[in-house]
Amino acid sequence: MKQFFVTGISTNVGKTIASAIIVEALEADYWKPVQTGADKDSDAITKLISNQKTVIHKNSYSLKAPLSPHAAAKMEGVYIDPNKILEPVTENHLVIEGAGGVLVPLNDSDTMLDIIMPNYKVIVVCKHYLGSINHSLLTIQWLIIKGYDVAVIFNGNPDPHTEDVIIKRTKVPVIGRIVEEEYFDKEIIKKYADEFREALLTL
Ligand SMILES: Nc1ncnc2c1ncn2[C@@H]1O[C@H](COP(=O)(O)OP(=O)(O)OP(=O)(O)O)[C@@H](O)[C@H]1O
Ligand SMILES: C[C@H](N)[C@H](N)CCCCCC(=O)O
Numbered sequence: 001m002k003q004f005f006v007t008g009i010s011t012n013v014g015k016t017i018a019s020a021i022i023v024e025a026l027e028a029d030y031w032k033p034v035q036t037g038a039d040k041d042s043d044a045i046t047k048l049i050s051n052q053k054t055v056i057h058k059n060s061y062s063l064k065a066p067l068s069p070h071a072a073a074k075m076e077g078v079y080i081d082p083n084k085i086l087e088p089v090t091e092n093h094l095v096i097e098g099a100g101g102v103l104v105p106l107n108d109s110d111t112m113l114d115i116i117m118p119n120y121k122v123i124v125v126c127k128h129y130l131g132s133i134n135h136s137l138l139t140i141q142w143l144i145i146k147g148y149d150v151a152v153i154f155n156g157n158p159d160p161h162t163e164d165v166i167i168k169r170t171k172v173p174v175i176g177r178i179v180e181e182e183y184f185d186k187e188i189i190k191k192y193a194d195e196f197r198e199a200l201l202t203l
């Protein structure tokens, strides 16, 4: 079984949507170690997948304030300890969704990077917006410098100017693209899962 860590170039870029697609494509388990805010990503995943094998594992930390984990934790008098964030045991592949982007702080010193294990396949969701080239290159190049295996999912309608420069300068594999959809349901997730499966299995 493999672990796929889904991160993004920021918050609200489509990590949960991409995670649902990967979970469905590989009949993988899902785990959101650190959740902040009322909109629970695990609940969204439950509504979007159809396969019977997936197990959705409990958050290690679930904090009320829709803020950066370090801030939400401080508000609740909680200390997020990476050593207490223990990967669930499973025979299935495991999709792990980060909170926000890779350098999001967990406490005064640790960041999301500190819970991305060296053997994890890291999938970066690059949403298209003016400014996303910089955010994508910063995220991907930092992960490469840190020695991770990185792949990309583009999120948004085709944007060759943005996509070509990210692909040329980082040379990371592109799993696929999620176009602008009116909404997401199990059927649409299954469609993307069928489209992305082969590329995911090569990682
Ligand atoms: N391609 C798309 N077309 C239409 N809506 C999208 C698309 N991708 C994401 N969205 C919507 O944008 C919002 C943010 O997506 P999502 O929750 O996956 O982001 P996220 O990166 O997981 O956020 P967080 O950092 O809070 O975990 C959701 O309402 C989602 O349905
Ligand atoms: C609340 C939000 N939906 C995410 N769970 C947390 C996003 C943290 C972003 C921190 C930052 O980069 O400023």
Ligand SMILES: [Mg+2]
Pocket (backbone or CB within 6 Å): 015, 016, 017, 041, 097
């Ligand atoms: Mg999410």
